[in-house]
Amino acid sequence: MNKSLLSQGLGLLLAGTIACSPEEVMVDYQSMSDAERLEAATEMAHHTIIVDGHVDLPYRMKVGGFTLQREVLDVSTRTDGGNFDFPRSREGGLDAPFMSIYLPARYQEMGGAKKLADSLIMMTKRLAETWPDKFAMAYSPDDIEAHFKEGKISLPMGMENGAGIEDDIANVGYFYKQGIRYITLTHGKDNLIGDSSYDTSRTHGGLTAFGEQVVKEMNRVGIMVDISHVSDDTFYDVMELTDVPVIASHSSSRKFTPGFERNMDDKMVELLGKKQGVIMINFGGSFIDGDYNERTAVVREHIVNWLAQNNLSRSDSAAQAYIEQYTRENNVFPDVSLVADHIDHVVAIAGIDYVGFGSDFDGVGDSLPNGLKDVSMYPNLIAELLKRGYSKEDIEKICYKNVFRVWRAVEAASSAS
Template sequence: MDFLIKKLFSIILLTALVISCSAPKKEAINYSELPDDRLTQIADSLAKSFIIVDGHVDLPFRMNVKGFMITKTVEDVSVETTGNFDFPKAKRGGLDAPFMSIYIPARYQETGGAKYFADSLIDMVSRLPETFPSMYAMANTPADIEVNFEQGLISLPMGMENGAPIEDDINNVKYFFNRGIRYITLTHSKDNQISDSSYDTAYTWNGISPFGEQVIAEMNKWGIMVDISHVTDSAAFDALRLTKAPVIASHSSARKFTPGFERNMPDELIKAMAENGGVIHINFGSTFLSKESRDKFDKMREDLTNYRAENGLTSDDSVYTSYANQYAIENDVYEDVQKVADHIDHVVNLVGVEYVAFGSDYDGVGDSLPKGLKDVSAYPNLIKELLKRGYSPEDIEKICYKNTFRVWKKVQEVAQELQ
């Protein structure tokens, strides 16, 4: 069936469902009062009708781990895989534009080769549409995503996780823009030449470095979104002070639920980001969602390390993996889809529905994904939970893509002015 016919059918189905369940004419629909199976249908229909953008999916590094650097091939993500992302799962979940994370491990800051490694991952992403042209397409603008959506293609915009590949050459900012990078996470797990990292304790720059100030200005000039996930609070506030365009957090959650975890964003930073016009994309990882889950995962790691040592096992042994899976279930280490909705609620209550989006970190947070959101087929579960909580379809559409598009388009406008 032609994609446009499918889309029309989806819209007709949603309209029919709403009409059949609605109260008298002109009264607002209370989705929380609908039968569960009907709400499931509506959530699935919304997921298929709206563009869904995800701020951070780590498919490129997953494919690299599977041998890209040796074979120069791509993993066959046209079929079901054991990973969080592939084409069938994305279609079931309604995912249309996952930002491909060009993740650069911090070790490249010490060994060198960060730019080469970034280029290799960009090359690999670009081969996906070449290999599967009926499934994937590159996307450098919101308009590209809209065109691809109409054609039934999954867009592959790219964001670079860690500014290390810029090295010490400011011209590399424009270079990576020309290569298709549309946001740069200023640093990752260690302080780099641009910014301090929330995972580091050195506080090399007490925020953004002098070179980092030039990098942010250059990002503004060429239309690359400034991503403040992974940076320290002081660096984030520096970035907000320096930027001439709205910023994003591509995969962060609210620190209110994880006291002391600087990787998540405190309320004052969320408020400042909203004043800047930016958007926080909520990370789905259980350890980002609650202190309770973080504590359980810490204990699990310790217990499982001891179990392997006592039994002479490696992490790949089937005996160990079976034990680890059972341990996680019995000790209820995973959060659930409701907790992700709690984070969205918190941001909305704090600053409004215009400043929150999805930033799952699929294929990047390992086995810590919450119940009900284990892979990219599960976005309807989160949409269903938001409907239960009183979010309107218009609200959900903003969260799915409109908020991200608003920031992205503004960044483009600022770049045109600066150029």
Template sequence: MKKILLSMFASWILFSCNDKEQVVDYTLLSDEERLEVAKEIAHNTIIVDGHMDLPFRMYNLGNDLNGEVFDFMTRSDEGNIDYVRAKEGGVDAPFMAIYIPASYQETGGAKGLADTLIMMVERMVDTWPDKLALAKSPEEIENNFKKGLLSLPMGIENAAAIEDDIKNVSYFYTRGIRYMTLTHGKDNLVGDSSYDDTETHGGLSEYGKEVVKEMNRLGMIIDVSHITDKTFFDVAALSEAPIVATHSSVRDFTPGFERNVSNEIIQKLAEKNGMVMITFGGSFLDQNYADANAEIRAHIQEWLKENSLNYRDEAAQEYIRNYSLDKRPVVHVSKVVDHIDHVVKLVGIDYVGLGSDFDGVGDSLPEGLKDASMYPNIIAELLKRGYSKEEIEKICYKNFFRVWKEVESIATK
């Protein structure tokens, strides 16, 4: 039976037994058999990830600034993604987050940083055109997939990048940006951030309303991760196009954590024909992990103050590693699927996807989901819970492609 199943991965559902077609029940396989099936699915299905912070990691390493191209082709022990691990995991279109820290809202230079990060992504593609390609539409991702190329679509994280000029929305769309996260860690000119208690605008600002309309006009996806609930509902009321949380998880698992999406927000996303893309950070997935993380952070901040050190000091890094060891509960990849299950039970299979936040959440990733090679573990867990091939394909890419195409369609009208 195992040999029959393993030889039928591509056709997936049906096999012959006593001249009858029968449905393969993947819940009855062993974990090892199910993982082999999952690997085959991952490599034969497009996997879109809504958010990865690789560009800012490259920027911090300084390679491109020194005229060197970041070595994306070699397997690394650093970060969460490189070409080798991406191919092993079957991820085909990880959105490159053009991340603008909130500090740039005060110092200036946000647009310049965005241009630099976009240039870094473009330089990678120019360096390895036989392996990588930009992607500005679902069709381009599909074509790249057929050619065996890894697509690198781009989205801006923090609308501070457009500064105070609405024309910059069009500028970045022309540069290849296909979604924009409206805020990040602080309120900005567009609206209020879930990480900021100031509530500068009480929701979406007047400028923010113009930004939403312009994004609709251009066909740029509105990313509602990081914004306050008030800002979200302002956006939902105004936007004619579907809206997406590209890297958020379910607030029911982390009560009071506004950065995650509430049931009411999930329902509104579905009503707008949008979606939530579940993110992988431990503090987003599990309240016990979040509590332990908060205690560790508070202790470290006090220790740094007492020792006149900052996070980047080598001595501080060593202390942080040693102190944090074994102080957090273990979170497993199954917790990601718990969040997927919650969305599916609440609003249906059509409104959920994956948005890892790889390279953006440090070492807080679940067991079995530490880097881009491990997407098959998510698929294996979905199989274990009885999800069908069609449902898994929706989670991996079809839901996001539906949203993206509708955003484009509304723009053409």
């Protein structure tokens, strides 16, 4: 197939500048070469809104020492570290990364969760204020669509850990006014709202009475309920209580990670679909590959032993050269195809309307799979899906239409209340 003609034709088609009959718009992506398919996927990524349910840039800025009193991290240019910046987002076609307002569980005990949330929200807004030609805050799907037309990257926000609500139900409405559009009910520990998947204490056996108030208030004000991180009991309590669909902003399928409750099992995915929700697949190695942690431990143990035997530290140039070579030859990372496997599995259980992207970029360290190391690489995943027979319409649903459907349903229920 002629690449130039493919690029020109697909670009016009995706941009909507040519009218075609249903027969004419059918493209057999599976018959393309890998290079042609990647070109088609890249064109598709650049002409389709891509929403990512979870990017941890705000906390990356905090860890990097950036504060409200100092300049924010310059992500308008290519950065040396991390997974997100404007140039790489443009390369990958990312248009609306949900900025994670991440509140570590320790703030539940030491206090200050709401204060931290406020500072991270202001830091995120500073990005849009500093580079208004590149970034814009987004509080609705309509905002994202408008910014997409303007060539700007939207910055919707979700609060990761309901601890920021503290013990005051009025803070749900407060955070809506601050721009928060989903709240992940728990994080690594049980909190005042309910139990966490990571906490074996099972303090409450699911949602608390206060947690039930929080879910209802989120429904009322128009904040999406995010069930990533919650225990199974908390999930089922939420599903029984909520009046509108919910999201899992950055979770994957437990089928591939047996015993990892942080992911969702088949029954949960099926129920989420029946209730019109969406699971946004996490790209992190331990989320998509049940053997990843074991393989990583083996490599880590070898390196520690080699350093001791050679009386070297990691900072020594000889050690760095050896570690680079050894890790390259003993690659522990899964491949982008495994992320597609998770999407396939969700589609098989619930359907194409109930899955999306929730990378956890800037939040899962260096565990990201080959082919999905940063925000420039969404076309690699799209190409893999096209190879498996997904259509352009399917890709659009995964990229943004599914989460927009949930978001609009939550908006509509709020405005009608």
